[in-house]
Amino acid sequence: MPEDQALLEVDALEVHFPVYSRGVLRRQIATVQAVDGVTLEIRRGETLGLVGESGCGKTTTGMAILRLVQPTGGAVVFDSVDVGALDKGQMRRLRRRMAMIFQDPYASLDPRMTIGDIVAEPLRIHGLHEGKEARTRRVADLLDMVGLNPDYRDRFPHEFSGGQRQRVGIARALATEPDFIVCDEPIAALDVSIQAQVMNLLEDLQDELGLTYLFIAHDLSAVQHLADRIAVMYLGRIVEVVDRDQAVAGFTHPYSESLLSAVPVPDPKIERHRERILLEGDVPSPLNPPSGCHFRTRCRYAFDQCATDDPELRELDDGRLVACHLYA
Amino acid sequence: MTSGDEGLARGAQASDPSHDAGAPIAEHRSRTHATVETVLRNRLAVAGLVILAVLVLAAIIGPWVIPYEINEIDIANRLTGPSTDHWFGTDELGRDVFSRVVVGARVSLVVGFVAVGIALILGVPIGLISGFYGGATDSTLMRFMDILFSLPAILLAIAILAVLGPGIVNAMIAIGIVYTPIFARITRGSVLTIRQSVFVRAAESLGATNNRILRTHILPNVMAPIIVQTSLSLAFAILAEAALSFLGLGVQPPEPAWGRMLAEGRSFFEQAPWMAIFPGLAIVLTVMAFNFVGDGLRDALDPQQRSVIESRGVG
Amino acid sequence: MTEPILSVRDLTVSFGTRLGRARVVNGLSYDVEPGETLAIVGESGSGKSVSSLALLQLLPTPPARVEGEARFHGDDLLAMEDDEIRSVRGNRIAMIFQDPMTSLNPVRTVGYQLIEPLKMHMGLDAASARNRAIDLLDLVGIPSAAERVDDYPHQFSGGMRQRVMIAMGIACNPDLLIADEATTALDVTTQAQILDEIGRLQSELGLSVIWITHDLGVVAGIADRVVVLYGGAIMEEAAVDPLYEERRHPYTRALLASLPVPGADRPNRLRAIPGLPPDPTRMPPGCPFAPRCAHAQESCSQQAPELREAGEAHLVACHFDPEELYA
Numbered sequence: 016m017p018e019d020q021a022l023l024e025v026d027a028l029e030v031h032f033p034v035y036s037r038g039v040l041r042r043q044i045a046t047v048q049a050v051d052g053v054t055l056e057i058r059r060g061e062t063l064g065l066v067g068e069s070g071c072g073k074t075t076t077g078m079a080i081l082r083l084v085q086p087t088g089g090a091v092v093f094d095s096v097d098v099g100a101l102d103k104g105q106m107r108r109l110r111r112r113m114a115m116i117f118q119d120p121y122a123s124l125d126p127r128m129t130i131g132d133i134v135a136e137p138l139r140i141h142g143l144h145e146g147k148e149a150r151t152r153r154v155a156d157l158l159d160m161v162g163l164n165p166d167y168r169d170r171f172p173h174e175f176s177g178g179q180r181q182r183v184g185i186a187r188a189l190a191t192e193p194d195f196i197v198c199d200e201p202i203a204a205l206d207v208s209i210q211a212q213v214m215n216l217l218e219d220l221q222d223e224l225g226l227t228y229l230f231i232a233h234d235l236s237a238v239q240h241l242a243d244r245i246a247v248m249y250l251g252r253i254v255e256v257v258d259r260d261q262a263v264a265g266f267t268h269p270y271s272e273s274l275l276s277a278v279p280v281p282d283p284k285i286e287r288h289r290e291r292i293l294l295e296g297d298v299p300s301p302l303n304p305p306s307g308c309h310f311r312t313r314c315r316y317a318f319d320q321c322a323t324d325d326p327e328l329r330e331l332d333d334g335r336l337v338a339c340h341l342y343a
Numbered sequence: 344m345t346s347g348d349e350g351l352a353r354g355a356q357a358s359d360p361s362h363d364a365g366a367p368i369a370e371h372r373s374r375t376h377a378t379v380e381t382v383l384r385n386r387l388a389v390a391g392l393v394i395l396a397v398l399v400l401a402a403i404i405g406p407w408v409i410p411y412e413i414n415e416i417d418i419a420n421r422l423t424g425p426s427t428d429h430w431f432g433t434d435e436l437g438r439d440v441f442s443r444v445v446v447g448a449r450v451s452l453v454v455g456f457v458a459v460g461i462a463l464i465l466g467v468p469i470g471l472i473s474g475f476y477g478g479a480t481d482s483t484l485m486r487f488m489d490i491l492f493s494l495p496a497i498l499l500a501i502a503i504l505a506v507l508g509p510g511i512v513n514a515m516i517a518i519g520i521v522y523t524p525i526f527a528r529i530t531r532g533s534v535l536t537i538r539q540s541v542f543v544r545a546a547e548s549l550g551a552t553n554n555r556i557l558r559t560h561i562l563p564n565v566m567a568p569i570i571v572q573t574s575l576s577l578a579f580a581i582l583a584e585a586a587l588s589f590l591g592l593g594v595q596p597p598e599p600a601w602g603r604m605l606a607e608g609r610s611f612f613e614q615a616p617w618m619a620i621f622p623g624l625a626i627v628l629t630v631m632a633f634n635f636v637g638d639g640l641r642d643a644l645d646p647q648q649r650s651v652i653e654s655r656g657v658g
Numbered sequence: 659m660t661e662p663i664l665s666v667r668d669l670t671v672s673f674g675t676r677l678g679r680a681r682v683v684n685g686l687s688y689d690v691e692p693g694e695t696l697a698i699v700g701e702s703g704s705g706k707s708v709s710s711l712a713l714l715q716l717l718p719t720p721p722a723r724v725e726g727e728a729r730f731h732g733d734d735l736l737a738m739e740d741d742e743i744r745s746v747r748g749n750r751i752a753m754i755f756q757d758p759m760t761s762l763n764p765v766r767t768v769g770y771q772l773i774e775p776l777k778m779h780m781g782l783d784a785a786s787a788r789n790r791a792i793d794l795l796d797l798v799g800i801p802s803a804a805e806r807v808d809d810y811p812h813q814f815s816g817g818m819r820q821r822v823m824i825a826m827g828i829a830c831n832p833d834l835l836i837a838d839e840a841t842t843a844l845d846v847t848t849q850a851q852i853l854d855e856i857g858r859l860q861s862e863l864g865l866s867v868i869w870i871t872h873d874l875g876v877v878a879g880i881a882d883r884v885v886v887l888y889g890g891a892i893m894e895e896a897a898v899d900p901l902y903e904e905r906r907h908p909y910t911r912a913l914l915a916s917l918p919v920p921g922a923d924r925p926n927r928l929r930a931i932p933g934l935p936p937d938p939t940r941m942p943p944g945c946p947f948a949p950r951c952a953h954a955q956e957s958c959s960q961q962a963p964e965l966r967e968a969g970e971a972h973l974v975a976c977h978f979d980p981e982e983l984y985a
Binding site: 068069176178179206207208209210211212214215218219233235236237239240241273274276277279280281282283284285286287289291293294296297298 | 816818919
């Protein structure tokens with residue numbers, strides 16, 4: 016298998032939610048353009064970090080890749096299979112190979128199930144490790160793999176801390192031996208001293224099992240640590256994709272630049288002399304995004320062309336992809 | 344160690360060196376266990392449970408322990424007040440009111456349970472389907488429920504009985520139909536909330552079928568409000584049965600039912616108030632008992648009751 | 659040396675729970691000097707939020723029990739009667755919370771909520787209160803404040819609502835602003851705007867600020883002095899530079915070492931701290947950090963270390979000398 020082969024290709028993915036008027040007629044009055052033409056490629060065994068601020072559509076992108084929301088346009092190709100062309104049963108079978116880890120470890124586990132049953136659920140769904148004994152052994156292995164003592168399998172989620180619950184969620188995602196996992200803000204709800212534990216666990220599992228991750232986060236420093244490549248998203252679109260090594264030197268797109276400059280660094284000496292690129296105002300509503308470049312209303316470099324033409328994601332000389340007219 | 348973190352975990356929080364995630368932070372108590380404990384700490388709920396236990400006992404062994412046959416006519420002793428011979432007095436035919444009240448518990452409880460059972464069997468699936476699938480199914484089912492719901496309960500029951508004919512079985516069916524929309528609505532409301540929850544989304548991401556999601560994730564999580572409503576509805580069903588029997592549409596004479604006895608006692612209220620007071624008291628006590636238990640369950644099953652320490656998040 | 663405007667001594671907060679009394683804050687003492695920013699850093703269960711709620715008598719008692727002393731300009735906040743503390747709250751000490759939506763009344767306009775306290779505490783008439791409200795919104799960086807003053811809270815974005823909360827906080831010219839995870843729910847670019855705004859207001863109005871957070875990056879940028887809390891007790895207290903540079907307490911050291919460092923060449927595994935933060939209902943005996951500490955000895959789990967001077971204005975609660983520990 017060639018190293019660089021793409022496991023997942025996302026082409027011009029679009030998720031538009033209709034907004035209806037109230038009342039009997041329910042006319043469609045507007046469209047929320049949550050994801051507006053996202054193109055990505057994730058290679059086998061790599062971690063692609065998808066970073067952006069709340070409302071930029073990063074979680075919806077992850078959900079649409081897994082068909083947990085229906086895309087309204089574009090294509091998702093997983094291991095040479097066009098996911099959009101699958102029927103319900105085929106899609107359900109494909110779910111064995113793609114999993115998701117959710118942000119909120121409190122809400123993502125059914126409070127009425129024991130953690131053993133939660134981890135066993137994917138096995139039941141796909142008829143794996145049939146038989147009571149085989150299943151119990153598999154659940155024990157999975158719990159062990161994420162650092163939880165299998166003796167606690169009969170406990171309920173509410174008896175565990177946030178970090179422990181997140182480990183249960185990770186064990187559940189691993190149960191069917193998937194190739195690809197969407198990690199949706201897996202550390203955002205955890206205590207600082209627990210975040211590093213969970214990030215290490217995700218890295219160890221990737222090394223051990225050869226997993227491919229889409230790591231969605233708002234926390235740029237976590238993404239910079241975990242990801243091989245980083246995609247920056249703003250208002251439904253990808254504005255920049257860079258390798259980790261390039262990201263160390265800095266970002267190119269004006270939005271990524273200001274995002275990077277806003278991340279606080281735990282060092283008072285650096286903080287004191289940092290120049291922040293402060294953005295004006297708020298992110299515009301995805302109901303009615305600006306014409307042309309979505310970032311132009313807050314961009315300090317914006318010029319006439321930005322209002323009329325959509326900037327394309329273009330490869331620069333150093334290999335990074337940037338969607339900005341400055342670099343056309 | 345899966346992720347060999349620096350240092351060895353020690354002490355109560357991480358007593359388990361081979362699993363660095365440590366031990367659970369809360370003691371092991373199933374939810375049922377916790378619910379029972381909370382209910383038992385509620386004095387009114389316990390009082391309600393005691394009353395219900397006595398009633399159930401009366402319904403089961405009543406016919407064998409009562410001092411008189413329920414239909415034993417004793418004209419010589421008609422309309423006598425409470426005494427050591429007749430604790431609750433006698434009625435216009437000299438029948439022992441105490442014996443009839445005890446045996447009447449049987450009718451009330453059976454009618455209550457069967458009627459609410461019918462409402463559950465009809466209402467919960469309607470609510471589940473309506474809330475889960477939404478769309479046109481939901482609109483059709485719920486408009487129908489709204490129509491049932493908009494009619495005054497007792498009038499609707501009378502109308503159904505007018506079609507089916509009077510009698511205890513038909514009364515149970517009528518009351519069951521009357522309470523179906525309540526269960527359908529409550530179930531649907533909870534399903535709408537649970538359906539949005541992340542763990543349902545998670546099950547979907549694992550490839551679970553709708554059927555599986557409904558059975559293993561949605562139904563168990565909507566049980567709490569249904570259980571509470573069941574105990575409250577039992578009280579209403581018993582009241583409804585009493586009302587129907589009072590109107591002569593439920594239990595037929597000479598069978599003793601509290602509602603009937605109340606109706607018969609009405610004509611003799613000035614000479615023999617005990618004829619109406621004791622069955623009336625029995626109705627009030629039973630309804631109160633079910634309400635106390637229902638309130639206790641509501642408090643115990645309400646997730647917001649969890650303590651500050653148990654539900655700690657970030658910050 | 660100037661008098662501190664707030665002086666907290668031996669603050670202890672405990673809660674009655676089903677499992678017995680839980681000590682959430684255990685003998686907390688610190689001073690806030692005029693014009694300075696004191697950061698209180700901690701994770702969940704460290705007692706950082708509870709301790710500041712206790713200062714303003716905002717905890718329901720019972721189940722909470724608050725002991726100790728908190729002198730604000732010499733008067734003990736904890737001993738004040740209801741009407742006294744009410745005149746301090748929102749007036750001389752303002753507090754802003756993580757979630758601005760639940761702190762604002764959804765059925766009143768933002769203007770109304772700003773104007774009422776101005777009329778009440780500052781005795782302004784309706785017209786001048788309204789003008790002041792517009793000035794305040796303008797001051798915290800809300801565009802076209804004169805029009806937005808009549809909007810309802812739901813018409814503002816999360817970042818703008820937090821600005822409204824700050825405007826309400828500074829409306830009555832308080833001496834002290836307590837911000838409890840005030841930017842945690844916001845995006846980093848919005849957070850940067852708000853932090854910038856608060857810094858500007860602080861230099862203009864001479865405010866003292868207590869900034870409560872778990873974010874060591876934010877602290878590095880805004881704090882003059884830092885108190886590190888763990889398990890309800892102070893682990894380390896120092897000025898911001900020596901704290902980050904010297905990291906004398908093993909907890910501070912481990913926490914800072916566990917953070918991902920942007921720009922590191924080839925990322926290694928993070929140096930995670932094993933175990934969990936302590937549960938206040940089952941606090942370990944001795945040092946609260948001992949079960950997770952790489953340097954812990956037998957004695958650490960038996961006796962809690964005293965907070966002692968370990969350098970100039972640098973306090974550490976550890977049985978051991980950092981020089982020896984990290985040599």
